């Protein structure tokens with residue numbers, strides 16, 4: 001069972017109260033992008049064994065989108081944070097580094 | 110004008126906890142940044158209740174004010190007062206980035222009474238009912254549908270859901286509250 005704490009309403013929401021939204025921090029490729037860049041944006045998603053960043057929505061609760069950093073192997077949650085950011089905040093990265101020294105994800109480390 | 114009617118004709122089920130559909134209730138949905146002074150003040154003025162904190166619900170007589178999300182509040186009042194109150198809110202919020210809607214007819218409300226109301230809800234929603242506090246409102250999942258509830262006092266719980274799923278909610282609650290369906294021996 002996965003429990004994620006919604007950063008907006010503070011509820012430690014059980015997975016069935018949430019809707020998954022896929023990989024976090026994707027930069028949209030618009031009409032000016034190349035075919036290769038657009039293809040990568042649409043289809044080349046991270047699917048790591050370990051540290052991962054995802055979007056979730058508190059669909060059955062306050063309705064807000066938020067971000068979660070977790071481990072796909074152990075389901076350990078490193079933290080959740082608001083959607084109004086383009087990259088994981090420092091305290092989330094520090095929490096991951098404490099548990100998984102040397103972690104990498106895309107161009108983050 | 111036609112007479113307002115509740116979804117299930119104020120259905121009632123007697124189990125180890127009683128489940129009763131409530132007659133039509135006034136409900137006004139307000140969207141707007143609740144941390145904005147003007148929005149907070151308009152809500153407090155209209156309801157007469159203090160602005161609730163995160164996941165809180167406050168009461169002033171027959172009127173209640175609930176925190177639904179950082180930019181959503183719900184005002185509960187008498188069914189007949191809703192339209193007038195909504196109009197007053199609209200006027201008070203003129204110029205603010207806010208939206209007011211009378212959603213009374215979009216919802217169904219239920220009241221559960223009995224010493225073990227917490228247990229009945231715990232069967233249906235992923236909520237730690239042992240620790241659920243009075244003065245708290247919880248939006249969650251009731252089996253397969255979205256719902257919200259709060260406890261005006263110990264042994265009494267009010268629940269709202271969309272009117273279109275009122276029958277589902279009532280049957281679910283009545284079944285969970287049926288005599289003989291108790292989870293813990295007393």
Ligand SMILES: [Zn+2]
Nearest residue numbers: 006009058062
């Ligand atoms: Zn939430």
